[in-house]
Amino acid sequence: PVFALSFGVYCALIVSILIGAPKANTSQPNVNEGGSVYLCPWSQGQSNCSVVHFDNEGDRRFHVNDVDVQVEFKSHQWFGATVRSHGNTVLACAPRYYWRTEHDAPFSDVTGTCYLSVDNLKTFVEYAPCRTGSHQSGGFSCLFQDGKIVLGGPGSFYWQGQLILATTKEIVKAYYPSYFLLSVTGQIQTHQVQGSYDDSYLGEHGPLLHRLAATDINNDGMEDLVVGAPMFMQRGSDGLRWEEVGRVYVYLQRRPLLFEPRLPHLGGTQAFGRFGSSLAPLGDLNQDGFNDIAIGCPFGGDDQQGLVLIYNGHASGLMDMPTQTLAGQWASGTFPASFGYALRGNKDLDHNGYPDLIVGAFGVDKAVLYRARPIVNASASLMLQPTMINPEEKSCTVSNGNETISVSCVNLSFCLSANGKHLPADLGFVVEVQLDHLKQTQKESSVRRTLFLDSQQPSLLKTITMANGGRTCHDTRIYLRSEGEFRDKLSPIYVTLNFSLDPLASLDHHGLRPILKYQTTHLIEQKAQIQLDCGEDNICVPDLKLAVYGDRTEVYLGDDNSLTLTFNARNEGEGGAYEAELYMVLPPEADYSGIARNNQSLTQLTCSYEAENQTRSLVCDLGNPMKSAPIPLEIMFHYHVLLGMSTASFYYFVLCPTVVSRPDKLLFPPPNWRMSHSLQEEQDIGSEIQHVYELVNNGPSMISQSVLELRCPLRAQGHDLLYPVEIITQGPLNCSSNHTLNALKLKVGNTLARTHVHMHRCMQAHTHTRTHLAYKQYVLECSAQYRVKNMPYAIAPKLKPSGSTKILTPVMWNKPESQYIVPLWIIILAILAGLLLLALLIYVLYKMGFFKRSNPYGTAMEKAQLKPQASSEA
Structure with missing residues (x-):
């Protein structure tokens, strides 16, 4: 519900809602914008606000020596700027209320005034303790504490400020409607001190x-x-x-x-x-x-x-x-x-x-x-069994049209539990499971390598209803598609589970829909690997070699020349070379004729010929994986010799771009991490992440100059994301960056000792843990683009090799642990310092006369307005 106000500034909650409107006009005669307080009984779906009549009188006057003197000024007094409540007790104040402290003074002072009700807004008493002297103001702040009222008066004593305390019982007992000045039994307050404390605003609670x-x-x-x-x-x-x-x-x-x-x-x-x-x-x-x-x-x-x-x-x-x-x-x-x-x-x-x-x-x-809204504490788990998919073990079957084929499959299960206070009896959730999702994001044209066995789809969407405090599980299977449907066998197969409360679930009997607790881990991830022919560690280390020779060394002008190039590719490394390709750029004088297939000793490979913008290339698949046995291949060309041409060249490359992220996913903040305000070492700023970029030319053509461009986002959503530390190179490399590396001059550890000896290029950075506390999940995407610039040949090819690859590093939220552990000696030292400061403060207050009682009476005009018994005593 939204309540219309004259000036909605301060609010207090009791059985109903009290809202102060300090610039409201009231029925008080000759008072402009005196301010008011509204009472809004709350019930769901409706609100009827009414004015609380704390004060119905206009400006009061007093006769002194037959002269009619206006002693108070309620216009623009901001009544309702402060409203507080405690049970059936309500206090509302006007901090800009003016009072004439001397009847013959040409001006008045801002003293402030308050009205108190202790019987649920049935009767009201005025409480204005700052009328007893000049240069005082009260009512800018107040609070209830153990049956007492504490008022703050920042304008007292030339804005030194003042705190005043009195019990509600004594305030009501001392109130007498005909008297402006009251003496409240037991009232205590701070007093004026030396002028050096002027303008210190003690008791200020203003905006x-x-x-x-x-x-x-x-x-x-x-x-x-x-x-x-x-x-x-x-x-x-x-x-x-x-x-x-x-x-x-x-x-x-x-x-x-x-x-x-x-x-x-x-x-x-x-x-x-x-x-x-x-x-x-x-x-x-x-x-x-x-x-x-x-x-x-x-x-x-x-x-x-x-x-x-x-x-x-x-x-x-x-x-x-x-x-x-x-x-x-x-x-x-x-x-x-x-x-x-x-x-x-x-x-x-x-x-x-x-x-x-x-x-x-x-x-x-x-x-x-x-x-x-009610809070739901929910958690989920996701499990793959086994996590290594063996393509040779085909234990499941799927229907492919009219054909039933055997496939490799693994078990997938997930569980969900939820509980909370004051929740509906039944809770609804929506659970979505995605297969190979990050791979699909990286290569939009690639296919999902795994599917659900029962639906043959890459995702599962399920609505679950469970009792508060309950737990439910779901079991299914996923299978690996046939090898002819995808090429990537190296990348992990990420399985992600995301859950949320059902937005279509019915509301509770209060008309509210529950929400998940903040920091709930909505996204859960597991990964599986395809078992490779790479030994026990399932990691292949290929080493590709290529030998090329032709059936002739010369061609003649005017002759119908044919040229056959024989390629002999081999893998001398450990295990197979996955996604290995032979890439060839054709000179303009040569026309591709085909692959020789009449020789039984030659490997029957698949090659694709592409022509774009007068650039022609040939790409041949060497196997997935390419085994250690040599692969011979003969490719035929028809050659046109042009007048004035002396030499022509073919260029061959076996380029193997490799990108590795260490670690492959990141948790924020890292385990046992403690926030440090003096950043000195590299680990103080956040989690370490290393990206290793390797580009190998296995020839036979040589490259005299190439460029590798690396791009990573240093900021995300307006916050710092990565802090680049250093670039580590191996080989004849020259690296530069358009960003300052290690700008804070942090102490960097021995990174080379942690780097694999075969890594040709390594970029090390740190993530800003502090700024990442705002994110629940983020996928860090970096890209690498390579291109050949120069080659040591007289006639260079028109098309030089180039390409790009990406690396994705999921960043997951990790609930931070307690970040600060205070040593015992600091605690003991703080206690001793606090006791010493307290003793010094007591001694200073004693010397200043703080503990002596002050004269309870003021000016002659004040004495004239006291109760009869107080006047006689005076």
Whole structure:
């Protein structure tokens, strides 16, 4: 529900909702924009707000020496700028209320005033403790604590500030409607000190300075402090101007009144967003045992419409990143909407077991109620058995049209479990399983190498209904397609499972649909390998050789020349050479005729002839895999000798581009990783990742100059992604980069010792773990493009070899462990320092007379307005 307001600034939650409208006009005579408070009884689907009549009188006057003097000024007093409630007790204040402290003074002072109700808004008493002296103001902030009211008066004593405390019982007891000045028994307050403390704003709770909230964040039984500094400034992206981004500090109470700052601080990211302008304890929003906090950023967002960020608590304080961001519904106009200017939470209005949140939008006079949805704790598992697919073992059958064929298959099973508090009896999920999904992303034209046995499809979509607290499993089989349907036998076969709550499931009896808990691992991945003829480790190390000779060395002008080239390719390495090809560039004088097949000793290979833009090439498949036995091949050409031509050349290449990622997938943050604020070594910045790029020319044609270009994204979604450390080369290589390597001059370990001796080129980088905490899954895609630039021949081919390949590294979210372990000696030293500081503070206050009682009476005018018994005593 959205409530229309005159000025929705501060909100408080009781049985109904109280909303302050400090610029509202009321029925008070001769008062302009005095401010008001609205009571909005909440029920699902409707809201009927009414004005709470705390004060119906206009400006009061007093007769002194037969002169009628106006002693108070309620116009523009901002009544309702502060509203607080505790049970049936409500306090509303007007911090800009003016009072004439001297009857003959030509001016009045901002003293502020408040109205208190202790019987559920039936009767009201006024409480204005700052009328007793000049240069005081109260009501900018207040809170209830153990039956007491604490008021903050930042304008007292030339803006030194003041805190005032009194019990609600004594305030009601001391109230007498005919008297402006009251003496409240037991009231205590801070007093004026030396002038050096002027303009220190003690008790400020306004929007432009510090905000405070107290709640037990780490579930240790003691309340912690959250302090907002919305005017905190840092340099903008241009490095010139300073921007009010805001900052929030968290202080954990380790022992009574011993607070320890939790680092790092929470910083705003929106220029002039004023992050931390409002704070609201939410209670345990996600039911994990730790209280959560809402932080307002009223001028943030793409259109400055305002944001509210939800931070979950845990054993070490607040999470570094928000788990949810609420954005204002109103675009910024002539005046910012200021969504998030005021927040109140920690009250379950709809009784669904979860606390709700109300947000005030300053600039559009509205307040929005956000109802918390039930949280589902869900987890899934995925298993392949076995993980090595042997193409020779065909234990399953599939129907292919009218034919039944035998195929190799493995078992696939997945399980899903879910539980949570205050959830519906039955929960609905949608589960999707994809086969060979990352391979398909890498090569769009390639086919999925595995399919589900029952459907012969590469994906499975299943809707599951299960009881709260239950667990369900599903078993199926996947099979390997025949070798003629795909070429890639080297890459892993990735199987991914993704699950989510069923969006079509029925709502609960509160009209809400549950959501998955933040940081739930939605995507699960397993991988299988195709068993190769590569020994026990299933890793092939090919070593390709090629010998070429022709049946003639000369051709003649005007003759019908034919030329036959004989190729002898062999693999001298370990195991087979998969996806091996012979690539040939034809000169313009030669026409391809065909492959000689009349010799039984020749291997019957498949070659494809391609012509594009006057460039002709021939590609022959050497086998998948290419065995160790030599492969002879004869290719026939018809040669045209041109006038003036002395020589012509064929060029042959067996190029084997190889790309390896170590590790093949990345977890964030890495195990046992601890965030360091002083980056010194390479491991401090994040997880290490090495990409190895190898390009081998097995001839017989020579290459005098070639280029290998590597491209990796250094940023993703506006955040730093990779930190390049160094490039390690082997062989006659000359490398350069358009980015500075190891810009922070971190200490780099002995990388060469960790690099395989056959690696020709290696790029080492580190991922920024801090910025990656925002992502649940990311696929790092790097590409390598190679091309031949020059060859040591008099007549160079028009088409030089070139190609490209990609490498994908999945980046998976890993729930971070506790990041900070404080040594015992630091804790002991902090305790001793705190005790010493406390003793010094007590001694200074004693010397300043803080513990002496002050004169309870003020000016002659004040004495005239006291109760009869107080006047006689005076």
